[in-house]
Amino acid sequence: MTGTGAKRGRPPAFDRAAVLDAATRLFWERGYEATSICDLTRAMGIKPGSLYAAFGDKKALFKEAVQAYGSSPVGAFMAAALDEERTARGAMARILREAAAAYPDPAHPAGCLTISAAVNVTEADDEIAAYLRDLRNANLGHFTARFTEAQRAGELSKDAEPAALAAYFAAVIQGMSQRARDGATADELRATAALALAAWPT
């Protein structure tokens, strides 16, 4: 429309990525509904008007926060492991190991935002709960796909069940996130990860 991105008018007084990061932390800590616009504006250092002009509404801000989380190390380690590791077992071992280290890390809120930020919502925000549920189920799908591929490639025996294995590891990881939020240490989670991997078919 305006051709070159010529800037006109008063420039924003805040760094969009920085305030989005602050919002992400808050949603990560408390969850979607338990975090109010007032909480957000206080933590982001901006006023409601600026927030709505920059991000739309609370739901849109949350979805952007989830995207930002997904691009951060803590949010991206599963996809990275699935992509980079040579074997499915290696990928799973790495995911469990990294989850055990990341979930209780005091440098950020405990556990996984995708797992815990929209467990309790009112009917009005069912859409938000569904948004995260779909992400979790998509992740489960990625596990299943990787395991199916491993079976085809001969890494996994013919009588193993990729979907069952994927669901099992998804449950373990979600449980580890919850345990981290309940105060589990990295040591405890490392032990859980090690035991979980024992279920891998001979």
Add this chain to the structure above:
Amino acid sequence: MTGTGAKRGRPPAFDRAAVLDAATRLFWERGYEATSICDLTRAMGIKPGSLYAAFGDKKALFKEAVQAYGSSPVGAFMAAALDEERTARGAMARILREAAAAYPDPAHPAGCLTISAAVNVTEADDEIAAYLRDLRNANLGHFTARFTEAQRAGELSKDAEPAALAAYFAAVIQGMSQRARDGATADELRATAALALAAWPT
């Protein structure tokens, strides 16, 4: 004070246990903060005045609901298994099997109330979140105690780690609850339970 329990005045028009059950269902479905007093009075079939007279306030009602849940089959099966099964492994196998059946049962809200009803709360209700977290950690303690006893009795080898094993199974169970709320079937959860038990020390 009044000696015999002679009834005086207008009798209550509702069954206390029945309306508490309705409240429990609602909290189980949506969680603590996402369930409003208005939602509760509608489902319980009573007015705010009656609710407050009978249960105190929202927090007290919730705690009574948690107690009621803990006395129901779905809330009590873990304690029953730990108490009734001869071996620690047998108890854990039964717990996993029964969780797989109970958590996705459409006869009631999915998953475990204790695990999922206070994940997202505002600062004002941190007490409620702590209340459920303590219940979960106490449950982990029961697992640890049972496994330690099993090790003493020779069922579990000397080099097994009761606390690590307990934390692992606690994580799996919490993950199964979450998976049930995400739509996992009883079949999926049964498979998860079977795989989880494979981690039991030789």
Add this chain to the structure above:
DNA sequence: CGGGTTCTTGAGTGATCGCTCTAGAATGGG
């Protein structure tokens, strides 16, 4: 039946929710 007691009803409390709007401040283009 009358008096004492307890419960129900429904309106209403202040606080907070997500969100909006207006007035003014800060910029670039002409």
Add this chain to the structure above:
DNA sequence: CCCATTCTAGAGCGATCACTCAAGAACCCG
């Protein structure tokens, strides 16, 4: 400089939150 444009600041919108209270209805005892 002056104006169009875009941002900030802060008051304020209706709705809903948990919760309360006054008035009347329903019971037991005498």
